[in-house]
Amino acid sequence: xxxxxxxxxxxxxxxxxxxxxxxxxxxxxxxxxxxxxxxxxxxxxxxxxxxxxxxxxxxxxxxxxxxxxxxxxxxxxxxxxxxxxxxxxxxxxxxxxxxxxxxxxxxxxxxxxxxxxxxxxxxxxxxxxxxxxxxxxxxxxxxxxxxxxxxxxxxxxxxxxxxxxxxxxxxxxxxxxxxxxxxxxxxxxxxxxxxxxxxxxxxxxxxxxxxxxxxxxxxxxxxxxxxxxxxxxxxxxxxxxxxxxxxxxxxxxxxxxxxxxxxxxxxxxxxxxxxxxxxxxxxxxxxxxx
Numbered sequence: 388x389x390x391x392x393x394x395x396x397x398x399x400x401x402x403x404x405x406x407x408x409x410x411x412x413x414x415x416x417x418x419x420x421x422x423x424x425x426x427x428x429x430x431x432x433x434x435x436x437x438x439x440x441x442x443x444x445x446x447x448x449x450x451x452x453x454x455x456x457x458x459x460x461x462x463x464x465x466x467x468x469x470x471x472x473x474x475x476x477x478x479x480x481x482x483x484x485x486x487x488x489x490x491x492x493x494x495x496x497x498x499x500x501x502x503x504x505x506x507x508x509x510x511x512x513x514x515x516x517x518x519x520x521x522x523x524x525x526x527x528x529x530x531x532x533x534x535x536x537x538x539x540x541x542x543x544x545x546x547x548x549x550x551x552x553x554x555x556x557x558x559x560x561x562x563x564x565x566x567x568x569x570x571x572x573x574x575x576x577x578x579x580x581x582x583x584x585x586x587x588x589x590x591x592x593x594x595x596x597x598x599x600x601x602x603x604x605x606x607x608x609x610x611x612x613x614x615x616x617x618x619x620x621x622x623x624x625x626x627x628x629x630x631x632x633x634x635x636x637x638x639x640x641x642x643x644x645x646x647x648x649x650x651x652x653x654x655x656x657x658x659x660x661x662x663x664x665x666x667x668x669x670x671x672x673x674x675x676x677x
Contacts, residue, residue, distance in 0.1 A: 398427040400453030407673035414669035418662045449656045450480045457522030464490035476522030479652040494523045495530030497648025507614045510535030514576035520549045524581035575612040585625040598626035611635035
């Protein structure tokens with residue numbers, strides 16, 4: 388590990404109160420006996436720029452980036468990894484020895500690892516359905532396509548705007564209004580929920596009921612040949628997961644993606660092998676204590 392830098396790592400975004408990344412990353416750092424502390428910092432665009440300045444000065448070793456700053460991060464760093472360059476999204480910032488900042492995107496690879504771990508990685512699926520088209524959604528869709536999945540169907544609020552932005556990156560993709568499940572929705576498909584709807588929702592709340600009502604409109608009535616994955620990991624069973632499971636889908640919670648993308652980030656910052664099982668245990672413990 389580079390020994391001349393600061394002793395902190397940050398999670399930058401808004402909101403971040405729900406995040407269990409500190410428990411997960413700090414457990415890994417302690418297991419590897421590294422003198423680093425991972426902290427979350429809620430920031431707007433101005434606060435994000437100030438945090439980058441601290442990283443450049445060496446006061447902070449690096450950072451994770453979450454909503455809504457992943458695309459801003461890609462425009463703010465000095466250079467990008469191949470994955471981040473393709474996605475236009477950064478979820479991990481590394482300070483190089485010369486003070487420059489390098490942006491990485493570990494979301495896509497973390498997602499693939501989570502599918503493989505759950506033994507639901509199946510590129511022969513007839514359709515790839517993405518709900519949302521933000522930074523994480525694009526990273527996931529691109530990694531899936533690179534691994535043999537078909538061109539995605541993006542279900543979004545403004546299909547025309549999203550198509551203009553993404554068409555060069557996703558040849559053959561379709562852009563559909565998010566809302567009622569389309570007629571003839573494919574039965575054999577991988578459905579990936581990438582919007583913040585349901586984040587932090589608790590059963591019995593208006594937010595939960597409203598989110599479930601949305602998912603009931605979005606998702607096909609019959610999902611017995613489908614796999615459904617939510618990038619949200621808190622609560623562990625989201626409205627998307629609940630509705631998809633009730634309609635017959637095999638479901639995968641977002642915790643696996645969190646662990647695996649976090650493990651990749653850990654290795655970028657520390658140049659040491661991530662203790663993935665330690666991170667899994669810490670993540671589950673943090674969720675269960677919430």
